[in-house]
Amino acid sequence: MQTPTFLTAQRHKGRTYDTETGCYNLLSQTKYISDLFERARLSDKKTVDTPLETNVHYTPTDGVPLSDPSLYRTIVGSLVYLTVTRPDIAHAVHVVSQFVTTPTTVHWGAVLRILRYLRGTQFQSLLFPSTSSLKLSAYSDASWDSDPSDRKSTTGFCIFLGDSLISWKSKKQDVVSRSSTEAEYRAMAVTTCEIVWLRWLLADMGVDVSQPTPLHCDNKSAMQIAKKSVFHERTKHIEIDCHFTRQHLQLGTISLPFVPSALQIADIFTKALPASRFRFLCDKLSMLIAVAL
Template sequence: MQPPPSSSVPSNKVCKLGHALYGLKQAPRAWFAKFSSTIRDFGFSSSAHDSALFIRKTERGTILLLLYVDDMIITGDDTVGISSLKQFLHRQFEMKDLGSLSYFLGLEISQDSSGYFLTQAKYTSDLLARANLSDCKTVTTPVDPQTRLTPLDGPLLSDVTLYRQLVGSLVYLTVTRPDIAYAVHIVSQFMTAPRSPHYAALVRILRYLKGTLFHGLHYSPHFSLQLHAFSDADWAGDPTDRRSTTGFCFFLGTSLISWRSKKQTLIARSSTEAEYRALADTTQELVWLRWLLSDMGVSHSAATNLYCDNQSAIQISHNDVFHDRTKHIEIDCHFIG
């Protein structure tokens, strides 16, 4: 390794590495700084709304590079620029070109004339094997709607490590399985002291996954890139602290691109207040998505429809207002039904 800039080392001496750099807390920051400065030398710029997304726009088209630690996805309509980028990265780093995207961080990607299909079938199968549920009976829903879990139900589990590992794996599985997002949100609230009813709810999710092993997300190129959102909330749904749960999802055309199921931080005094809190969280995500899509060349000049329930919808647009160093967002909401 090279000696630090402030030290003087004879030319015939080397530094002895006392600890692996990969495990240090400073290592990710140093690696990202190195990669960022290198990729900027090739003409890329980092997105202001996602620091892991690098964009290069030329006369031939646009190139997008998404970085996750030391794994990356490169796409765009500038094929010549992509080839030049690969050669540049090969000269700067020791790397492998794995070809067309088919497997990335546990995600399986397949492509045909109808678009892209994302699934985590192998990841799910390995998860079932780890829980010894490969041959279990299946259920049709991930959660029993009559179940109300509390922190004091039933005896404590003897093996809390397995529960935490399975819940952590399920959280990552929601990347392609929004249908289990709410159920995983419920069981993840009891990580400190899980009990037998909590584990039973966890097993039900796994049994549901056993019957829907190959479910995933489909992204079609044959529809418009119009963004629209759906938002909803229950009221005092948690039997312990009576906090409500926010749920929202975003579609780009017919493709689901963002979703969330999360308990609200404060107790809502009415169902209307719970709905408005959910609307505020959804609007925050909506503004960020519009900015991010704009960085990638998908601009939305018209307002975005946000459907609050079965009877009403809101049109939302935004303008940027700067006051000193603080950035404020003005949200224009128009009820259309």
């Protein structure tokens, strides 16, 4: 999937743009982001390349508790709403939202970093090409043992309709996974559930969903569990997820193509990434900066 990272619109009406290469719809919340800076009382013009610092794991005991956590809660709630059009901050917002009960100075610093990233990418938009196909495709990933405080893993997925991103998630798994394969399989089951719902929705709209939806995974062991009909001791405790995913694989709801980790788009929803890797995956999410002439 190749999308431009910068678009100059020749004519526009609302948020529909005509360019030399075709017609696009762009979805963004530029004004909302500006208002967010004011509400957060962020007056400096500093920017950062990524919304979350790499190799930093936040815990509830980091830093000093804020004397008044109301601003933290307000801004984090606003950021959650912003993720509706900004999938690039989904994982970072997922991280800071875990500390709304008793936020600390360290957690507030993480929120400010997200805001400074938004300052440098305020005009970033989701791209919806008018020529995009109506075929679903999905990517599923997991970051095993990603939370040092409870050892739970993080699920990330993204689902495209043609070249248009229509669904995504970054969420801590409900239970502790005993291996990376188990964490990946739980993520696969969650993604399958979302695929099933989207296929029902598209079918109600008259869209052909007779072909399996490819669910791209970069863990061959997890893929083998879905394809084998025999349960072993190491998979008994995830039997429900196994049955669910395997059933939809057998029914032809999904297929399981392997994708190399370097091309796993859902990676952006599971962990903090270096700037070059982060920008690469943002491009894959069909996100760009648009300037109307």
